[in-house]
Amino acid sequence: MDVPSTARPMRADARRNYVRIVECAREAFAEDGPEMPLDDIARRAAVGPGTLYRHFPNREALIEAVYRDSIERLSQRAHExxxxxxxxxxxEQWMREQVKFVMDKRSLTTTLKALIDHDSETFALCRTLINDAAGELLTAAQDAGVIRTDIEPRDMLRLGHGIGIACEKTPEAAERLLGVTLDGLRVSR
Structure with missing residues (x-):
C-alpha cells in the first residue's frame, strides 16, 4: 500500500497506523458499508480517533484511501x-478477481463516485492503474494467441463490471456468466 506523500516523510509508527486504519476500514466497509462510524474503525485499528482524523480528516478521505488501495491491489494482482x-x-483469473471486486466494492465505489470529483487525482490514478493492468493482461493473452484481437482493455473491464453488477444479488451466477463471456473471448481453433 502506498502511503500518500507529504512534505515530511511519515514516521514508521504513523505509517503503520495509516496502513492499519485503511485495512480495518476496508474490512468494516465490506461488512457494514461505507457508513460505518469512524470511531468504530479507529477502535478496530487500535488507534484513537485523533490518530484516525490526523490521517483522514473526514469520511470521504478514508473512503478515497480505501478505494485507491483496493485498485492498487487489483492492479498489482494482474502483474503477479x-x-x-x-x-x-x-x-481468466484476473477477470474472476475483477468480477469479485465489483461485487464486493460496489457500495464503496458508488459512495466514492458521489463524493469525489471525477477529475480528481485519485480517479485519474485509479483509472490509469486499472487500464494499464487490463492492457498488460490482454496484450499478453492476445500475443499468445488465446484471446481475440478485436477487443480492447476497456472492453475487458466493461465485461467484468457488467457481470459484477448483474450478479450483485445472485453471486452464484457470476462464474457461469463469466464462463460464457470467456468462451466468447477465446480464439476459436
Missing part, C-alpha cells in the same frame, strides 16, 4: 498473475 501463470490463466 502474469509472472506466475500462462497468459490465458492470468487473463
Amino acid at each position: 498473475l502474469l509472472e506466475t501463470h500462462s497468459p490465458a490463466e492470468a487473463f
Whole structure:
C-alpha cells in the first residue's frame, strides 16, 4: 500500500497506523458499508480517533484511501498473475478477481463516485492503474494467441463490471456468466 506523500516523510509508527486504519476500514466497509462510524474503525485499528482524523480528516478521505488501495491491489494482482501463470490463466483469473471486486466494492465505489470529483487525482490514478493492468493482461493473452484481437482493455473491464453488477444479488451466477463471456473471448481453433 502506498502511503500518500507529504512534505515530511511519515514516521514508521504513523505509517503503520495509516496502513492499519485503511485495512480495518476496508474490512468494516465490506461488512457494514461505507457508513460505518469512524470511531468504530479507529477502535478496530487500535488507534484513537485523533490518530484516525490526523490521517483522514473526514469520511470521504478514508473512503478515497480505501478505494485507491483496493485498485492498487487489483492492479498489482494482474502483474503477479502474469509472472506466475500462462497468459490465458492470468487473463481468466484476473477477470474472476475483477468480477469479485465489483461485487464486493460496489457500495464503496458508488459512495466514492458521489463524493469525489471525477477529475480528481485519485480517479485519474485509479483509472490509469486499472487500464494499464487490463492492457498488460490482454496484450499478453492476445500475443499468445488465446484471446481475440478485436477487443480492447476497456472492453475487458466493461465485461467484468457488467457481470459484477448483474450478479450483485445472485453471486452464484457470476462464474457461469463469466464462463460464457470467456468462451466468447477465446480464439476459436
